[in-house]
Amino acid sequence: MPTDPPLGTPTDTYRDHPVRSYVLTGGRAHPTRNTLRPETLLCAVDDGRELPVAAGRHERALLETCRGTLSLAELAAYLRLPTSLVAVLASDLVDAGYLAIRSHAARDTPGLDLLEEVLDGLHRF
Amino acid sequence: MGSTGSEPGAVHLAPTVERSVKVLVVGAYGVGKTTLIGAVSEIPVLSTEETVTTASVGVDPRRGEKSTTTVAMDFGRVTVGGSTALYLFGTPGQKRFWDLWVGLADGAVGALVVVDTRRLEDGFEVLDQLEEHTHLPVAVVVNEFPGAPRHELEAVRTALDLPPGTPVVSGDLRGRRQAVEALKALVAHAVRRAGGSVAA
Ligand SMILES: Nc1nc2c(ncn2[C@@H]2O[C@H](COP(=O)(O)OP(=O)(O)OP(=O)(O)O)[C@@H](O)[C@H]2O)c(=O)[nH]1
Ligand SMILES: [Mg+2]
Numbered sequence: 001m002p003t004d005p006p007l008g009t010p011t012d013t014y015r016d017h018p019v020r021s022y023v024l025t026g027g028r029a030h031p032t033r034n035t036l037r038p039e040t041l042l043c044a045v046d047d048g049r050e051l052p053v054a055a056g057r058h059e060r061a062l063l064e065t066c067r068g069t070l071s072l073a074e075l076a077a078y079l080r081l082p083t084s085l086v087a088v089l090a091s092d093l094v095d096a097g098y099l100a101i102r103s104h105a106a107r108d109t110p111g112l113d114l115l116e117e118v119l120d121g122l123h124r125f
Numbered sequence: 126m127g128s129t130g131s132e133p134g135a136v137h138l139a140p141t142v143e144r145s146v147k148v149l150v151v152g153a154y155g156v157g158k159t160t161l162i163g164a165v166s167e168i169p170v171l172s173t174e175e176t177v178t179t180a181s182v183g184v185d186p187r188r189g190e191k192s193t194t195t196v197a198m199d200f201g202r203v204t205v206g207g208s209t210a211l212y213l214f215g216t217p218g219q220k221r222f223w224d225l226w227v228g229l230a231d232g233a234v235g236a237l238v239v240v241d242t243r244r245l246e247d248g249f250e251v252l253d254q255l256e257e258h259t260h261l262p263v264a265v266v267v268n269e270f271p272g273a274p275r276h277e278l279e280a281v282r283t284a285l286d287l288p289p290g291t292p293v294v295s296g297d298l299r300g301r302r303q304a305v306e307a308l309k310a311l312v313a314h315a316v317r318r319a320g321g322s323v324a325a
Binding site: 037038039040041065066067068069070071073074076077078080082083084102103104108109110111112114115116117118119120121122123124125 | 134135137138139140142143144145146147168171172173174175176195200202205206207209210211212214229231232234301305308309312313315316319320321323
């Protein structure tokens with residue numbers, strides 16, 4: 001009788017996540033969990049701080065790829081991992097201070113100001 | 126292949142970009158979604174494998190379980206106005222994948238529904254689902270495949286029973302201009318729905 005996988009294990013390939021997560025966040029809370037969307041913009045924090053030796057290869061590859069600004073979806077595509085998994089990795093890296101969220105907090109629906117600005121930008125193509 | 130080395134070729138956004146918006150591109154199989162995304166995207170179209178939970182599709186009905194299956198989602202990106210990244214997420218129109226785009230709809234500007242005049246009824250189904258599960262502004266994009274019957278856009282509007290004010294545009298989606306026109310029509314519609322006015 002299969003049981004539900006624990007939270008944060010979207011795929012079978014990532015069963016060891018809680019351990020890695022602990023390495024990164026030192027057991028602190030995960031405030032960023034569930035706040036990342038595919039279009040959320042992320043960028044590695046460039047302060048010379050090294051990842052702990054025990055950090056996983058996925059985290060390393062993520063930070064390497066994200067030296068400039070990219071969305072969560074782009075990271076997933078470049079890393080060839082499901083977006084749901086990369087969201088878990090990225091949120092731990094954000095909470096541990098290695099990765100920064102570049103885009104403003106996502107709103108339910110884009111506001112009129114933003115929509116008008118986008119339309120304006122499209123008109124200039 | 127599961128490569129997790131440092132990936133070459135990541136095309137980063139300009140440092141001036143500090144926010145993002147998204148548009149969904151939905152439509153039936155082979156209707157031109159990826160073509161439209163590629164025509165407007167500033168990066169090569171990217172793709173991810175998403176896990177979706179589907180109820181009882183190809184699953185032993187006696188066990189009544191949900192199964193998870195992976196589905197490819199492709200997307201592109203275009204920077205508008207210097208500080209905003211616009212993402213276009215193409216999602217399959219087949220019924221069993223509706224969960225995927227309903228999940229993606231949160232926070233979206235709207236949806237471009239791509240239709241093929243030879244299979245208008247497929248578009249009907251997608252529009253129904255959008256209306257039922259989301260509140261997204263919608264614009265219909267008629268893909269003018271060679272040899273497909275040319276309908277007046279008003280006839281398409283009637284056939285699809287579109288709510289008044291829903292933009293309908295058409296063209297060869299391989300061209301960037303047509304793809305941008307479709308986006309403009311959708312965003313202008315979203316502006317009007319948000320209470321703004323749009324110069325004609
Ligand atoms: N001549 C012509 N061919 C087109 C046009 N749009 C798409 N095609 C072709 O139609 C085929 C399907 O287009 P895609 O963009 O892959 O369609 P899709 O909706 O992404 O398909 P799936 O992701 O498989 O559902 C491709 O071979 C395209 O080259 C068009 O406007 N004119
Ligand atoms: Mg496609």
